[in-house]
Amino acid sequence: MLEQVRAELKQQFLERDEVVDGLLIALLCRQHVLLLGPPGTAKSQLVRALADRLEGARTFEWLLTKFTTPEELFGPVDLPALEAGRYDRLIDRKLPTAEVAFLDEVFKANSAILNALLTLMNERTFHQGSGPLSVPLETLVAASNELPDEEALEALYDRFLLRFRVEYLNGDARFLELLRLPEPTAPETVINREQLSVWRREVDAVEVPEPVLRDVLEIRNRLAAEGVQPSDRRFKSALRVLRGAARLEGRSTVEPADLAWLRHVLWSDPEDVPKVETALDGVASGFEDEARRLMGQAREVYGYATRAWGDTGSQARAALEAHTKLVDLSKRLQQLAAQAESRGRDSSSLSALADEVDRMQANLLGAKN
DSSP states (O other): OHHHHHHHHHHHSTTOHHHHHHHHHHHHHTOOEEEESOTTSSHHHHHHHHHHTBTTOOEEEEEOOTTOOHHHHHOOBOHHHHHTTOOOBOOTTSGGGOSEEEEETGGGOOHHHHHHHHHHHHHSEEEETTEEEEOOOOEEEEEESSOOOSGGGHHHHHTOOEEEEOOOOOSHHHHHHHHHSOOOOSOSOOBOHHHHHHHHHHHHHOBOOHHHHHHHHHHHHHHHHTTOOOOHHHHHHHHHHHHHHHHHTTOSBOOGGGGGGGGGTSOSSGGGHHHHHHHHHHHHHHHHHHHHHHHHHHHHHHHHHTSOOSSHHHHHHHHHHHHHHHHHHHHHHHHHHHHHHHTTOOOHHHHHHHHHHHHHHHHHHHHHO
């Protein structure tokens, strides 16, 4: 059923595969999503389409401006309660009763709204005059054309674990495909609450193996070296995203490939996105890069030893010297393959390179003899 919903949404929204997956992961993990991009990129439609696929889901959608009042989001003051000495709100059909919410231009929120919004998102609590009220919020998706530039909004920005840039369609062919799409109809597949609860328990049970945790540590260290330092809390929460990503693919264990989702989690400033991607690529391909470097040395050593020498003595000395170096390079490649295997990576290509160096050694020994 989850795969059916995923396929239906991707068919309806072109060039939004990652955003669709991100919204589903957020739903599985009860996290919040920020969509950054210009108007008219189907941000609100995506959220509505997701909500339509949740059976009986209560929704709330609002466009914020600097003039938006708390009453618009949280409901008007309950006058009879006020007369009785309680500052309660009439929250029916407002944000505190929503299971899926969409707030457009979220960073237009003023200080009167900010604190209540933070508590509602983070603690799933809304404070009434009569006491705290638990809210049923499953996920809140927000949209903005720009990032916040006020320090007071940084805490709100940090509440969005997954962040996506959403742009207009790329290319004429895709645009024409969009024009030809039929108007959306009632969803074919609907998720009930019982099924969603089952999936969430499965997410909780997804294993994050030790090699993946070590990869996360290496990513953290690489980012710190570049001056990018996501909080420890964000890294810890990111593991939930990795579990959700694994479950979305039908797996019970997080794999190194799931780490690619961290590029939607670990940046705050858009200028840091290339640094995050470089760190992720470095961890993903670090073993292969080092293996290519070692292999280049091996081929250079072998080429030097097998060139045309003027006499057999020089040839033998060069072969012996090269053999010693190749033994060392072969050991380093074998160690690299073992490290890759211990980190859950495919080590077959690294082992093949070590075997190639061993064949170079054997050829040199044969030539010397």
